[in-house]
Amino acid sequence: MTQGEPPSPSPRSRPTMREVAALAGVAIKTVSRVVNEVPTVDPAIAARVREAADKLGYRPNLTASSLRRGDGRTATIGMLVEDAANPFSAALSRTVENVARERGVLVLVGSLDEDPARERELARALIDRRVDGLVIVPAGRDHSYLISEQRSGTCVVFVDREPSLLDADTVVSDNRQGAVTAVNHLLKAGHRRIAYLGDRATISTAAQRFDGYRHALEVGHIPYDDEIVRHTGASEESAIAATRRLLTLPDPPTALFTSQNFVTIGAVRALRALGLQDTVAHVGFDDFPLADILSPGISVIAQDVEQLGRTAAEMLFRRLDGDRSPTRAVTIPTRLIERGSGEITAGGPRHD
Amino acid sequence: MTQGEPPSPSPRSRPTMREVAALAGVAIKTVSRVVNEVPTVDPAIAARVREAADKLGYRPNLTASSLRRGDGRTATIGMLVEDAANPFSAALSRTVENVARERGVLVLVGSLDEDPARERELARALIDRRVDGLVIVPAGRDHSYLISEQRSGTCVVFVDREPSLLDADTVVSDNRQGAVTAVNHLLKAGHRRIAYLGDRATISTAAQRFDGYRHALEVGHIPYDDEIVRHTGASEESAIAATRRLLTLPDPPTALFTSQNFVTIGAVRALRALGLQDTVAHVGFDDFPLADILSPGISVIAQDVEQLGRTAAEMLFRRLDGDRSPTRAVTIPTRLIERGSGEITAGGPRHD
């Protein structure tokens, strides 16, 4: 269990420019110039300074530097997601990180767990650290607390969900159209009784997907039935329970539209537990790993997470580069991936 | 596509303590005291200051504060993972974030993509931002570049993989024992020809797991056969190809031990493509979502990611709290989860 010796007897504090300057026998400002690669330094002196810096293990203090510098930039942005461990959030922040990396910018990541209070807290914590900008997948429904921050020059971009009571750049998937596509796909397979299972309706994406569901039914002249609609929240367990209840109804649905990742997986589990995976059609919103390897494969409306993240990050950096144009709301299209579960026809399995 | 009006005509810079002080008619130091909740301030004055701060939308500048403060702490730590988008890294950083959150500490996350140069770069970038400490899943095999940083007082903890040429706290899974358990499990099911598929052997975890594989074979008096050993690297595609080649050998293995996540999934795909998923036994190292829902379910050696991350974070914070004890190397046990694929017996399916 135990290993080596004490890590360091006296953790001497970090060397500063002053110490480098002393060792190199130059003024502190000259060290600054060398570190910042200002060309008007005698190469011989520059070499001496660099040698001294290496010898001391000198590393510039970016926080001090950004404090003094004109623009006050920290080369750090903040990213607030629902949960850094979930695949959607993880993919999103990785994409943002990639864009940031190209500019030497680092990303502070925070998880909100759908808690609006936590959103405010963390946004403040990021601002207190003077991040140059913020990419937010919001949890709350009131973002007016960011108005003063925007006015103070902190750029904010919303991804996946729109801001409320705030004017800010936004990048979202075309949730409504995606849901319409999903339901139309099931209608085309002959289904007339299509259940909806989704996250709480207070979440804007869930609301939009639900809206698309209702709209598609309406256009297809299918009466809306509250009985087969469940806003369960984003957990596998509750989705499993809700799906079970739906399928044991006297007049059960012949198809499911699940509008969120965990809900989709919960429904998949429930269908399999009931042995109905080849009988009840199923389309989920948002793709997930291994969806293709199940049998049947799960048909999904896939979001372009890469595009979502990249667009958001690029909008943010354009603002940081001085873009003062009106705020924009960008919608990223979704696409249907047919894998089997969504193509089960209404009369039961293998009727086509 | 377009939305609102210009975000702000003149992005006034952020209000400072000086401005709050002016508005409240007090000295700047008094504002400092109020912000830091020093109790020796007249409640009436404190209220006036707070009012002024709110009016101006004042937010303290933590970078300036940490510069001046005695300890120089930024309440920020750095976390370097293989790829923030992969489930293992994501779960790990989320756990670290959780521990950090309890202390009001934020986490800067960076992805290394197995690139040692990138590891050094990012570690430096984090240090330049004066993070209080670093949690690293290393990509490189030489961490001596961190020696001077350690001496300068930056705490470093390694997770999942050991450091090389550096004495630092470390938390890893019991990779060797996990592999031994996996292979023993397959031996118990009667297998004598067990293939190994894993990540590149230069990666320490892969090497340890391979070592466990060889050791278990040796103890079981099974001759080692190079033919059925593949160090493919961590990609589904190459794992698929390697698995296919293994199973079309004249004397193919009757069981697979896959020592990495993506390799496991690749093998699963290949087995299904060949229709051998119920014939060839399979145990993977590291659990993955939906492993239980496949048929057969995939038996795995599960790592306790939660424990790994939490232990690492706690070790780091203990160092930050002044712990000067010798560095420690903690090993977290793994556990076998039986789901079906690993219990397929040697004679073919359903022979037990």
Added chain:
DNA sequence: TCCCGTCGAGTCAACGTTGTCTCAGCGTCG
């Protein structure tokens, strides 16, 4: 009444860095 201790607020310098200005030294040109 006077002295001293206490309490609360203010002054000053400093954290590590960089923008602005100054200045010494050198070469050039009239």
Added chain:
DNA sequence: CGACGCTGAGACAACGTTGACTCGACGGGA
């Protein structure tokens, strides 16, 4: 040969904040 421009390095102040110290007012005890 002296004025001038130019080049390269240093002095100084400032970024926003806080630690150390100061100072005035007030209250109590002798």
